[in-house]
Amino acid sequence: MTMNDEVRLGELRVGDRLYSGEEVEVTAEEIMAFARDYDPQPGHLSEETAQGTPFMSLAASGWHTAALTMRLLVGLGIAGSIGISVSLTWPTPTRPGDRLHIDGHVTSKRLSESRPDREILILEYETINQSGEIRQRTQAVVMTQG
Amino acid sequence: MTMNDEVRLGELRVGDRLYSGEEVEVTAEEIMAFARDYDPQPGHLSEETAQGTPFMSLAASGWHTAALTMRLLVGLGIAGSIGISVSLTWPTPTRPGDRLHIDGHVTSKRLSESRPDREILILEYETINQSGEIRQRTQAVVMTQG
Numbered sequence: 001m002t003m004n005d006e007v008r009l010g011e012l013r014v015g016d017r018l019y020s021g022e023e024v025e026v027t028a029e030e031i032m033a034f035a036r037d038y039d040p041q042p043g044h045l046s047e048e049t050a051q052g053t054p055f056m057s058l059a060a061s062g063w064h065t066a067a068l069t070m071r072l073l074v075g076l077g078i079a080g081s082i083g084i085s086v087s088l089t090w091p092t093p094t095r096p097g098d099r100l101h102i103d104g105h106v107t108s109k110r111l112s113e114s115r116p117d118r119e120i121l122i123l124e125y126e127t128i129n130q131s132g133e134i135r136q137r138t139q140a141v142v143m144t145q146g
Numbered sequence: 147m148t149m150n151d152e153v154r155l156g157e158l159r160v161g162d163r164l165y166s167g168e169e170v171e172v173t174a175e176e177i178m179a180f181a182r183d184y185d186p187q188p189g190h191l192s193e194e195t196a197q198g199t200p201f202m203s204l205a206a207s208g209w210h211t212a213a214l215t216m217r218l219l220v221g222l223g224i225a226g227s228i229g230i231s232v233s234l235t236w237p238t239p240t241r242p243g244d245r246l247h248i249d250g251h252v253t254s255k256r257l258s259e260s261r262p263d264r265e266i267l268i269l270e271y272e273t274i275n276q277s278g279e280i281r282q283r284t285q286a287v288v289m290t291q292g
Contacts, residue, residue, distance in 0.1 A: 038213035040220055054228060054291050062229050063213045067184035070209050074186055082200060083208050089231040145200050 006077035010119055010144040018104040018125045020072040026060060028096035034064040043093075059093035065136045068094070069127045072102045080145040084120070087139045094136075098129040104138075112143060119144045152223035156265055156290040164250040164271045166218040172206060174242035180210040189239075205239035211282045214240070215273045218248045227288040230266070235283045244275040250284075258289060265290045 028047070035044035039061035042049035050058045066088060094100065104125025112118040120143055127136040174193070181190035185207035188195035196204045212234060240246065250271025258264040266289050273282035 034213075037217070039216045061216070062232075063209070063216050066212065067180075067209045070185045070207070071183070083236060085233065085235040086208075087231065087233045090229060 006079055008144070009078050009081040009121060009142060012078070012106045012109070012121060014106050014109050016106045018073070018076060018102060018106065018123060020075055020102045022072065022075050023099040023101045023130070024068050024071060026064075026068065026094055026096060026098045026100065028058055031058060031060045031064060031094070031096060034067070035061055039063055055093060058096055060095070060098075062088070062090040062093070062136070065090065065094045065100075065127060066138075068100055069102060069125075069136055069138060072100065072127070073123075073125070076102075081121075081142040082145060084141040084143050086141065089137045091134045091137065094127075094129070098135065100127050100129055100135065102127050107139075115143075152225055154290070155224050155227040155267060155288060158224070158252045158255070158267060160252050160255050162252045164219070164222060164248065164252065164269060166221055166248045168218065168221050169245040169247045169276070170214050170217060172214065172240055172242060172244045172246065174204055177204060177206045177210060177240070177242060180213070181207055185209055201239060204242055206241070206244075208234070208236040208239070208282070211236065211240045211246075211273060212284075214246055215248060215271075215282055215284060218246065218273070219269075219271070222248075226291040227267075228291060230287040230289050232287070233285045237280050237283065240273075240275070240281045244281065246273050246275055246281065248273050253285075261289075 043053040043055040043059050044061045047058045102125045107124045108122035110120055112120050123140045125138050126134050189199040189201040189205050190207045193204045248271045253270045254268035256266055258266050269286045271284050272280050
């Protein structure tokens with residue numbers, strides 16, 4: 001699939017690419033605002049407080065990266081999905097100035113055992129900045145809405 | 147551990163409870179604002195658009211529940227942790243009026259193989275509303291900062 005072609009989740013097939021040409025740019029202000037609301041730890045709250053942490057300088061909360069990744073996924077235009085479960089890793093933290101996109105594939109598709117009118121898909125994608133640094137790896141298990 | 151006793155992650159032991167007495171209350175306005183920023187899908191954007199979805203009425207983005215869960219976890223006062231990976235499920239969606247808390251345990255603790263000066267802990271906790279409905283189950287793998 002390509003960006004902005006709205007498709008139903010059930011139309012996707014194993015091997016289909018999940019690629020967002022669209023990039024979201026991350027600012028220090030947005031990183032700090034998200035942290036104040038949801039993850040008020042020193043590494044995320046200010047440049048000054050971050051310097052005393054393993055991050056060494058301001059780094060986005062992993063949950064901020066996860067939320068931005070969802071925005072990019074929604075931008076792919078996949079309609080009719082319900083999130084079941086998700087696994088994330090954060091190889092490196094998102095930094096101010098990052099321009100993020102996602103790239104990945106549909107890796108599994110099967111009928112739901114409990115609801116045979118629904119399909120279960122596994123989507124695997126990475127959140128990557130403009131230098132190719134991987135900020136998040138996601139494996140999402142999603143169900144069609146029938 | 148109990149709320150507001152700040153402890154280093156490395157001081158936790160297997161079996162220690164992770165319980166937030168503190169509750170965060172979720173409003174429709176906050177659900178819609180988060181959705182506009184990060185997950186602009188009909189079920190999360192307004193009461194009206196949600197009615198045509200499997201959610202039937204306004205439901206928070208799972209990523210919003212995840213972010214609120216992080217706020218509760220930070221409120222436990224566990225210092226010096228770095229998130230490595232996390233797995234989430236959303237048995238039911240967070241709804242307007244939910245007052246959320248978290249409850250769980252430390253389920254594993256071992257030395258890091260790649261960095262023997264660090265420890266790896268597994269934290270498992272649920273995000274629960276005032277009626278006992280489970281909105282999120284989380285398994286988080288975290289590392290001490292050494």
